[in-house]
Every structure is written in C-alpha cells, then in structure tokens.
Amino acid sequence: MTENAAVHYRCTDVSDMLRQAGLRPTRQRVSLAELLFSKGDRHISAELLHEEAVGAKVPVSLATVYNTLHQFTQAGLLREVAIDGTKTYFDTNTSDHHHFFIEGENKVVDIPGEGVGIGSVPKAPAGMEVVRVDVIVRVRPKA
Template sequence: MQQYTRDNMAELLRSHSINPTHQRIEIAFALFSRQEHLSADQIMSLVNTRFSETSKATVYNTLNLFVEKKLVREVIVDPSKVFYDPNTQEHHHIYNVVSGELTDIDVSAISIGSLPNLPEGLVTEGIDVIVRVRPQNILS
C-alpha cells in the first residue's frame, strides 16, 4: 500500500494537471492518506483540524476539480449524501443506510448480464452499482 505524504500529494496533483496549492494539497491528503469514502463536510473537518482556514466553498470547488480531473470518484448514495472516493479503479459499493458507511465491492463480485440499447452516438462510460443495506432488525 502506498504511503501518502503532503509532498507526494503535490506530485499526484501535478500528474492530473492540477496546480498544487496549499489547500488542494491538504484536501488531497485528507482523502488519500485515509483511503476512506468521505463527505465534503468530513474532509473540511479533517483539513480544518490542522489549519482552520479552508472554507466550505473551497472544499466543494476543489472536490469538483478532483472529480473533473478524474483524481477521485464522486459516489452519490442519495440526493443529499455524496462521498468522494480516492479509489478510481472500477469497483462498486455497499451503502449502509443506517450507519452511513460506504464500503467497496470488487468489480468481479457483481455480474451484469446486459445493458439496454443506447441511443445512436452514445457509448457506456461506466456502471456504478450501489447496494443499499440496513441491519436486519431495523425496518425501513
């Protein structure tokens, strides 16, 4: 497993054509050093424990840039809950609707038999499967 430092975060950002500002490095470090699925609020909290200077707008703008440059994946588990995933390899997710925990599923663990015919001129860019779970003793 790769060891992430603030120094190699700058290199990682540059490799994705992102200018490595102080705040972008801190946001990337919060994501990659933990290797967890984090919300923007969780990332802001982590970044601001070290430096309390990063605004919510900066975090969201930076995360949107990271998604645009394919540095992280955006995982939308419901309209009000978005996670940012530093694992950009093809994979799927299990989302616990009670605990809010999001975990990876290896792509080989799910088989998709077929896809609908696409309109002319369109191709499939990717498939994201989110399996929503809850403890058996808790009714939805």
C-alpha cells in the same frame, strides 16, 4: 486501474500527483489532497473532509472543499458516488468497482472483488456512449 489512478500510485508526494493530473498544486489543494490520500482508499463527504481540515488547522471553507473535490474528480483523482441524489461521497479508489451503502450509518464501503455481475447493459442513446455502470446495494443491520 485508470491512467490517473496509476499516476496517483506512482507519485511520491501530492504536489507531484496534482501536477501530473493537470492541477496546479495550490496550498489548499495540497492540504486537502494530503488529508484525502494519506489514509488509503476511503469514501468521504465534503462535510467530513471539511471537519478533518478544520481539525488539522487547514484554513478552508466548505465551498472550497466542494470545489476542490469536484476538481479532483474531473482530473480523475477521485470518483463521485451519489446516493439518492441527496448525498455524495468521494472515493479515492478510482478503479471500476461497486458499493454497499449502509443505511442508518450513512456509510459507503466497497463491494469486494467480483461481487456484482452485470448481465447486460442497455445500448446507449444515439450519439452517446456508456462510460461506467455504478451499482449501489443498500444494506442495513438485520432487525
């Protein structure tokens, strides 16, 4: 578990969680964090979070949702999962793990446990370091 993920689980409220992650707990950040983290581990797009916010009567624009999700990601509270460079999901589980992408449903789910083995990782280019290896396994219902 990352240090920031550990902070998330120790916090008693989202304002405290945001402060411990180095973010000022503005009204919009607190409202979005409550929507994000109150339902356990999940994968959510900015559009879906915006829909949830509108449904919860949180006055926030889609642009603010995007900005807030990226701020949460930079602070280590979320993990970004990019699918084909066209669709991005945000994962509240920041631990090292991999994902299934269910085609046709546009849904991301965690691959349980040690479901993926990585034999070797190429050496990073000069002056660079490998930060993380993300594996996304695309699945669909059998025909």
